[in-house]
Amino acid sequence: MAGAEIEALIQLLARLPGLGPRSARRAALHLLDKRETLMSPLAQALSTAATSIKACTVCGNFDTVEPCAICQDRARDDSILCIVSDVASLWALERAQGYRGRYHVLGGLLSALDGIGPADLGVDDLVSRVQAGAIREVILATPATVDGQTTAHYIADRLSGLDVSVSGLAHGVPVGGELDYLDDGTINAALKARRGL
Amino acid sequence: MDWRDQAIVLSVKSHGENGAIVALLTQEHGRQAGMVRGAHSIKQRGVLLPGNRVWASWRARLAEHLGALRCELVSAHAAQALDDPARLAALSSACALTLIALPEHQPLPALFGALTALLDALPHPSWPSVYVHWELALLRGLGYGLDLTTCAATGVNDGLAYVSPKSGRAVSLSAGEPYADKLLPLPRFLAEGGEGAPADITNGLTLTGYFLDRHVLSAHGLSFPPARERLVERVRGLSPTIP
Numbered sequence: 001m002a003g004a005e006i007e008a009l010i011q012l013l014a015r016l017p018g019l020g021p022r023s024a025r026r027a028a029l030h031l032l033d034k035r036e037t038l039m040s041p042l043a044q045a046l047s048t049a050a051t052s053i054k055a056c057t058v059c060g061n062f063d064t065v066e067p068c069a070i071c072q073d074r075a076r077d078d079s080i081l082c083i084v085s086d087v088a089s090l091w092a093l094e095r096a097q098g099y100r101g102r103y104h105v106l107g108g109l110l111s112a113l114d115g116i117g118p119a120d121l122g123v124d125d126l127v128s129r130v131q132a133g134a135i136r137e138v139i140l141a142t143p144a145t146v147d148g149q150t151t152a153h154y155i156a157d158r159l160s161g162l163d164v165s166v167s168g169l170a171h172g173v174p175v176g177g178e179l180d181y182l183d184d185g186t187i188n189a190a191l192k193a194r195r196g197l
Numbered sequence: 198m199d200w201r202d203q204a205i206v207l208s209v210k211s212h213g214e215n216g217a218i219v220a221l222l223t224q225e226h227g228r229q230a231g232m233v234r235g236a237h238s239i240k241q242r243g244v245l246l247p248g249n250r251v252w253a254s255w256r257a258r259l260a261e262h263l264g265a266l267r268c269e270l271v272s273a274h275a276a277q278a279l280d281d282p283a284r285l286a287a288l289s290s291a292c293a294l295t296l297i298a299l300p301e302h303q304p305l306p307a308l309f310g311a312l313t314a315l316l317d318a319l320p321h322p323s324w325p326s327v328y329v330h331w332e333l334a335l336l337r338g339l340g341y342g343l344d345l346t347t348c349a350a351t352g353v354n355d356g357l358a359y360v361s362p363k364s365g366r367a368v369s370l371s372a373g374e375p376y377a378d379k380l381l382p383l384p385r386f387l388a389e390g391g392e393g394a395p396a397d398i399t400n401g402l403t404l405t406g407y408f409l410d411r412h413v414l415s416a417h418g419l420s421f422p423p424a425r426e427r428l429v430e431r432v433r434g435l436s437p438t439i440p
Binding site for chain 2: 017018110112113145171184186
C-alpha cells in the first residue's frame with residue numbers, strides 16, 4: 001500500500017510509547033502533511049538530541065552538558081543526596097519543586113526476575129560518591145514496591161557504616177485522596193506512618 | 198476456559214506499556230500466569246505486588262494459553278512488609294522460591310495454605326520460625342519431606358539433634374555424635390515445636406537450604422534466588438530478640 005520508506009517510518013513510530021500501528025500510521029500521515037512545519041524540525045530535533053544528550057557521569061541525569069545542569073547548579077544543597085530509580089523519578093521530583101539537593105539515578109531496581117543485581121545499579125559508585133563528598137543525608141526515593149523497597153533497604157545497609165543519615169519517602173494518603181478509594185495496603189502504611197498534629 | 202480462585206501474587210513482569218504478566222499461586226489451580234491489562238494503573242499498582250492475596254479471574258480460549266487475568270485485593274501483605282527489611286526479604290524469598298520450584302497448572306492446595314500461613318504470620322514476632330516451617334512444607338509438598346520425628350539409627354524420638362544429609366531423617370545426639378561433622382544440625386524448635394532463637398533459625402535455613410538445593414534447584418540447574426540469600430544475611434543479623 002505505502003512505499004518502503006513510509007512503512008519504515010510507521011514501524012518506527014509504532015515503537016514509541018502510547019502509539020500502536022494504527023496511531024503510528026495517523027502520526028506518519030500528519031507528519032507528511034506538515035512536512036515543512038513539523039517533520040523537518042522534528043527530524044532535526046531528534047538528530048540533535050541523539051548526538052548531544054548524554055547521561056551525566058556524576059548523577060545519571062540526561063543533559064547536553066557534562067556534568068548536567070543540576071550537578072553544576074551551585075545554589076543546590078551539596079549535603080543532601082536523593083537516590084532515584086530512573087530519570088523519570090528525578091524529573092517528577094524536580095516538577096514538585098520541593099527538593100533542592102543533589103541526585104543519584106540508579107538506572108533500575110534490584111530484581112531477581114530481570115536479573116538485575118547490585119553491580120548493575122552501580123551501588124559501589126554510589127557508596128564512593130557518598131564517601132567522597134560532603135553528603136550528610138541520603139534520601140532513598142525508590143518506588144513503594146517490593147523491588148523498590150528491597151533496593152532501598154540494600155542501599156541503606158551499604159551506607160550504614162558511613163557518617164550519613166539515611167531516610168526514605170513516606171508512604172500513605174496522597175494529597176486530595178479519600179480513604180474510601182485507597183487500597184488496604186496504602187491505608188495501613190498511612191496508619192503506621194501517622195504523625196502528631 | 199475460565200476460573201475464579203483465591204491466589205497469591207508471586208511475580209509481576211511488565212509487558213508492553215500498560216500490561217503485565219502476573220504469576221500466581223492459586224488455591225485450586227496451582228501455579229498460574231496471565232496477562233493483566235492496565236496493571237500499572239493507580240487502581241492496580243497496589244494490588245499487583247508479590248505476596249498480596251487476591252481473588253483472581255482467569256479467562257482464555259484454551260487452557261494452554263496465557264489468558265487474561267483480573268485481580269481483586271484480599272490482603273495487602275506486601276505493604277505490611279515494605280518497611281521491614283527482614284520481613285520483606287522473607288516475603289520476596291517465599292514468592293521467588295515458590296515461583297521457581299513449583300510446576301505450573303498442578304493443584305497444590307497444601308502449599309497454598311502454607312504460603313498463606315507464612316504471609317499471615319509475617320507481622321508477628323514468630324515469623325522467622327514460621328518461615329523455616331514453610332520451607333519444610335515446600336519440600337514436603339514437592340515430595341522431598343524430611344522425617345524429623347524419630348532417630349533414623351535408634352528409633353527414639355527424644356534428644357534429636359542432627360539430620361542425615363543422605364536420608365533427610367533425624368538422628369539423635371548420642372547416635373550422631375561420632376559423625377557430627379558430616380550431619381546437619383537440627384534446630385530444637387523443629388523437633389520439639391515452639392519458636393527458634395536467631396542461631397536456630399540460621400541452622401534451620403541451612404538445613405532446608407541444603408535439601409532445597411539438592412532436590413529442587415541443582416537438579417534443574419537452578420540456584421537460590423537472591424531474595425533468599427538476602428534473607429539468610431538478614432536472619433544472621435537479627436538481634437537475639439526478634440522484633
